Amino acid sequence: MSSRSRITPTVYVSVDIEADGPIPGPYSMVSFGAAVAGRHDSAGFRRAEPLGFYQELRPISERYDPEALAVSGLDRAALLRDGAEPAVAMREFCDWLEEIRVDEAGRRYRPVMVGYPAPYDWLFLYWYLVNFTGTSPFGHSGCLDVKTLYAARAGVPFAGIGKRSMPAELLPDLPHTHHGLDDAREQAVLFANLMEWRAG
Template sequence: MGSNRGVTPTVYVSVDVEADGPIPGPYSMVSFGAAVAGWHDADGFRRAGGQAASFYRELRPISADYNPEALAVSGLDRAALEAGGAQPAAAMREFAQWVERLRTGPGGRRYRPVMVAYPAVYDWQFVYWYLIRFTGSSPFGHSGCMDLKTLYAARAGVPFAGVGKRSMPPELLPDLPHTHHALDDAREQAVLFANLLEWPGVDAAERA
């Protein structure tokens, strides 16, 4: 067994966002899903598997502005969201509480939550903005986020520009559909993240 000395145990939370525009504030996050991807501590990484804890909400828009093409990606109906979507303040409080519960992990250890996404620069801006705007704080702190495109570029030793799922080795790609339903896509991302952490990298794979 390893020692926890110098290691901060981490629980990775895959999050996917669907929105009706490019930035939060003028536009709205219409849905988001989250799934535990795994735990990482001095004993190594353990993926969460198919029964991972998850969270999903569809949200009431926060502004009158929206981009019809962006909204269409999610397949959600704006009138239905305005009538029956969750209030953002309530949904973000519930999400923050759900993430806080993940701090207690396997073996009763305390874990720090880190959000993972693909690409994180898009999903993180909505999640962090909504958390700060509607709850005043973030369970991920101000920088607890990891981008899967960056992770792949570093592990593969390739330039970031041009990185996409089509450029990744087939064995890394999840055998799950990308539906643009936020929870489905969060679960897909969770598998991709676990595959990347367990992947030996290009050099090791070529040596094998």
């Protein structure tokens, strides 16, 4: 059996979260956005139309760091009043993932979350999914860090990598606004550019 015949079709989903503190549970994810970055199967990688999902969430605790919350520009009182219930939002996100994992030909793809950098976003997203739905459509390890991918593709040390250190042709012509959906779409383009990039 060839290695190509063992490939699991994958849909890459760029996710960006905003939170009011460093860890989930004591602190809250206040918003998150997701955008389809591309599909990867035996035919190779293909960037996708960046279909998106976005939610602002009701905080789950009384604790918050005002500086962390200020990054998102969201108002805590408005979130407490109008934010989506986390359990509802995470179920709706799972439903959205079910829709986008099927392509036009009806083929099913396994979702993998991508982020820049991924650890913080993954920490909150995975915790919220498991805590509020009992499961994660990404499994427990379906996460890909764009900074790590760049380090491997470029052959450079991970320490010190930033967008300013990347070649200009990789960088999206999109603003970084700290709005979950805007930033998820920006990351989706960066990831797709990197997947298509020939270093050197």
